[in-house]
Amino acid sequence: MEKARNVEEYIAQQRAAIAANPECGNSHYNLAVGLLGQRKFEEAEKALYEAIEHSPTLAEAYVQLGGICLSRGDLDGCLDFNTRATKVRAGFSEGYANIGFVQLQQGKVDDAIKNLQKAIAFNSSFIQAYTTLGNAYLMNGLVDESIAANKKALKIEPEFAVAHYNLAIAYLENGVGQKAVEHFDRAKELGFEVAPEIAQEIDTYR
Numbered sequence: 001m002e003k004a005r006n007v008e009e010y011i012a013q014q015r016a017a018i019a020a021n022p023e024c025g026n027s028h029y030n031l032a033v034g035l036l037g038q039r040k041f042e043e044a045e046k047a048l049y050e051a052i053e054h055s056p057t058l059a060e061a062y063v064q065l066g067g068i069c070l071s072r073g074d075l076d077g078c079l080d081f082n083t084r085a086t087k088v089r090a091g092f093s094e095g096y097a098n099i100g101f102v103q104l105q106q107g108k109v110d111d112a113i114k115n116l117q118k119a120i121a122f123n124s125s126f127i128q129a130y131t132t133l134g135n136a137y138l139m140n141g142l143v144d145e146s147i148a149a150n151k152k153a154l155k156i157e158p159e160f161a162v163a164h165y166n167l168a169i170a171y172l173e174n175g176v177g178q179k180a181v182e183h184f185d186r187a188k189e190l191g192f193e194v195a196p197e198i199a200q201e202i203d204t205y206r
Contacts, residue, residue: 025055
């Protein structure tokens with residue numbers, strides 16, 4: 001199959017693939033990805049259910065369905081689909097990271113930490129999992145652990161703005177003003193939208 005020049009062409013290719021082989025779960029999944037790119041959530045949802053029907057172990061399809069739930073504010077639905085993703089594919093780090101993210105939104109910090117630790121255990125380069133874990137640690141008052149997690153994120157990607165911002169907040173908690181200022185300024189340089197109240201607190205250390 002030739003590489004599509006745009007989303008419309010990509011979607012047309014997937015529809016043609018489905019017409020030729022309606023039972024190919026991957027084609028239904030690929031169609032859903034294209035539709036999600038166009039923000040056609042209802043059509044994408046139908047395609048994802050078709051993908052799962054034909055390929056029940058397609059963990060990525062469950063994760064995408066979870067993402068659609070999240071976009072609707074349905075945290076329980078998102079949690080359910082990501083849990084199913086980890087059940088159909090052992091060691092699926094993205095599913096565990098998403099479970100941890102949702103649990104953090106629900107205030108289940110201890111559970112979130114366990115699942116985010118699993119995500120990292122299965123994928124040691126999962127940068128978003130490190131920063132979310134850093135947030136979870138901070139919420140539990142584990143400031144040193146939060147700093148360590150965000151530093152690991154920066155080892156993977158030195159210009160990851162979220163990690164710099166998280167470190168700024170963690171160093172504020174520890175009273176290490178110079179490092180807080182340094183990471184705060186770096187986060188801003190990288191385009192992170194900082195909270196005004198954090199900016200005011202940072203200014204007291206300048």
